[in-house]
Amino acid sequence: MxxxxxxxxxxxxxxxxxxxxxxxxxxxxxxxxxxxxxxxxxxxxxxxxxxxxxxxxxxxxxxxxxxxxxxxxxxxxxxxxxxxxxxxxxxxxxxxxxxxxxxxxxxxxxxxxxxxxxxxxxxxxxxxxxxxxxxxxxxxxxxxxxxxxxxxxxxxxxxxxxxxxxxxxxxxxxxxIDFNRNSEQILIDLGMVDESTLAQARHEASSGNERVLDILRRKLNLEETELYRSLARQRGMEFVVGDDVLAQLNTGLFRHFSRTFLDLSRMIPVAREDSMLTVITDDPDARTDQLERLTQDYGIVCKLVTPTDFRRVWSALDLTAKGSRFAEEQGGEASGQIRGDKASRDLLGQENDKHVSPYLVSVYEAILLDAVSERASDIHIEQYEDRVRVRLRVDGDLQDLPQYQLSPREIRGVINVIKLRAELNIAEHRLPQGGRSRLQLSGTSYDLRIQTQPSLHGENVIIRLLPQTGRAMTIEELGMSPAIGAHYQRLLDNPAGLVLVVGPTGSGKSTTLYAGLQTLADDGRRKVITVEDPIEYSIDNIQQTRVRADIGFSFADAMRAFVREDPDVILVGEIRDQETALEAIRASQTGHVVLSTLHCNDAVDSLQRLYDLGIHPNSIAGELLAVIAQRLAKRICHHCREPATASPDILAEVFPDGVPADFRCFEGKGCSKCGGRGTQGRVAIVEYMEVDADVRNAISSQPPIGELRWRALDAGLITMRDSALDHVIEGVIPLSELPRILPRERMAPELRGGRRSNG
Known part of the structure; x- marks a missing residue:
């Protein structure tokens, strides 16, 4: 030139x-x-x-x-x-x-x-x-x-x-002349990153042997699928999701290439049709010229996937190769053909495989990858008489992973892998066991809570996935109404008192508490100490302590120690017994804000639960600031949300005196972004009871629970029905979620002192 x-x-x-x-x-x-x-x-x-x-x-x-x-x-x-x-x-x-x-x-x-x-x-x-x-x-x-x-x-x-x-x-x-912009330039053009942030990411990448794009995604907290979809569009590439690739995967192509070459070039051949070879990559800047020289008889079509999906596809191909070898090594038993009394003894756990095959490790890792890709909260591995079932809990619902057609022998091996990683006793099959392990994926660390459960046909395993990002949701990100969010924020600013978040297991209580902690951590003016069992999310700038029952360190022990360490706010993971409840009350009496959870159904039921634990009514009345009760409802996918026709049966329950003229509701019709479900993610539906003078007097007199509720209603209790309807009208949740989260007697407006409240 x-x-x-x-x-x-x-x-x-x-x-x-x-x-x-x-x-x-x-x-x-x-x-x-x-x-x-x-x-x-x-x-x-x-x-x-x-x-x-x-x-x-x-x-x-x-x-x-x-x-x-x-x-x-x-x-x-x-x-x-x-x-x-x-x-x-x-x-x-x-x-x-x-x-x-x-x-x-x-x-x-x-x-x-x-x-x-x-x-x-x-x-x-x-x-x-x-x-x-x-x-x-x-x-x-x-x-x-x-x-x-x-x-x-x-x-x-x-x-x-x-x-x-x-x-x-x-x-x-x-x-x-090359008009292509690399992914870094595209992110600058999209306004997602500036030159100084990019320079810092390049330095971290070179020192940590990572890709710049992975560091930027982690630093900027970018959603993986949307980021890679945008990069594909800007690079003129087709973006595909892992499930679509796996459905049409040609496993034979993988064996025709050097694994080292494919790994270094970040490409996987997945399909071949006529004279075109389709490959996938998780590198938006990938060049196909070397691959073209290796496959001169074929044109190359390169499609972009997320790093998680790239690993899923690689894992599936690796699994196929290792599975074939495993089947040969096991002489047919791996394919489910287990014979005789020895097989029955194996099923009941009387004999154990001494060797853990790499294939079984790959199966477990593939299940974890699928769970992360689907944003699952839990993995369920279940054994029945003649089959094994692997399921994921996504947005509160269980869905099968049908690709894992495992034999009883294989699943015992996978469970042994899980136990070894969680440091559990692989020889113990008769008693439940609990443990923890970790998973590192695409720069994100996951805490895995493992629980094994003996059953008639063998052990079942439940794994809870908890991403450890160093940050939790903030109060604004929870999806609470602005009014309740403001109330919650104000509670954290109190000089002392007890705040309870209540609900059944899996209702998001911990997430709500952690949102308050994250707000306090971001503020940085007060010292916050927690005692938890287990520590579900690690948060920067918060002192977190774990209960150690094996050495006699309980919630109550931690509370007694904490009050001598000059904290402003104390979080108790859960009030389970009278001793912990008493220590929580005492800590609030000595000038600390105490946050904790209880297992009960609604805000007023929490008072009865405290009575049952033997806490004096006057102590409850004097220290309790507020109770937040909640359930989780499915959030409508905002990509495919549309107005919906309400179910007459649900409307009759919700509005027994007639449907308001301006009532509206929405639903998701299903799209590629939500997997055709019409919902994506969940949101907390909250009941909020603030303890004012009237409620305080009612608590002290310990009336029947029904009378307590209508007194709370008169004092301004925001019911779960009210919160749910607000979310329905705003298009956040579908109307069909109401019967799932509200008991029948709470679907209609409640009585306040014998009069029906406004609905």
């Missing part, structure tokens, strides 16, 4: 690329051709003939307008052409805002119907056109056309044509 002429250097210094890149108007159609890098524009100008000051130049494929703006510094007039009306409109606004009045914007397709009002000296096409001759009439005699060739290749070439007589004559190939 010849040295760039001085006027072009000056033009590049005058026009800032940053002014033509804003995340707010990056349409899906924008690629590197639309927002070329400064180096690409510099290279392009160096390849072309020098542009004279009196020339008229047409730029076809103007995109964001950056290259057209640079050309406007060199030529007398520039005609910007783009087929995308949104891009053309935005480009025109940018040109006007920067005082570039020698650019005319034309919204048109580059074909024979495109007619400039004056012949051009030079036409530059930075997008592919099928027939360059379609632009002939826009060139003056002797004019030059520069356009891209080699659409199928990773890097196109730049060709120069000249108008001679009534045709175009190809003069020569000017050189190769």
């Amino acid at each position: 010849k040295k760039l002429y001085s006027r072009a250097v000056a033009a590049l210094s005058v026009i800032s690329r940053h002014n033509f890149v804003t995340s707010a108007d990056l349409a899906p159609s924008i690629t590197g051709h639309s927002i070329p890098r400064e180096e690409t524009v510099r290279h392009l100008l160096g390849l072309m003939p020098e542009i004279e000051q009196d020339q008229t130049v047409m730029h076809v494929g103007g995109g964001s307008g950056y290259l057209s703006a640079v050309l406007a510094q060199l030529a007398h007039r520039v005609i910007y052409v783009d087929r995308n009306p949104a891009l053309a409109r935005k480009a025109s606004e940018r040109f006007t805002g920067q005082g570039l009045h020698n650019i005319d914007v034309v919204e048109a397709v580059a074909d024979s119907r495109l007619k400039a009002d004056t012949p051009c000296d030079l036409i530059i096409c930075t997008t592919f056109i099928d027939t360059p001759a379609c632009l002939l009439d826009n060139l003056r005699p002797g004019g030059t056309l520069v356009c891209l060739e080699g659409r199928a290749g990773p890097v196109p070439s730049l060709a120069m044509f000249q108008r001679k007589n009534d045709g175009l004559e190809r003069i020569r190939t000017l050189g190769w």
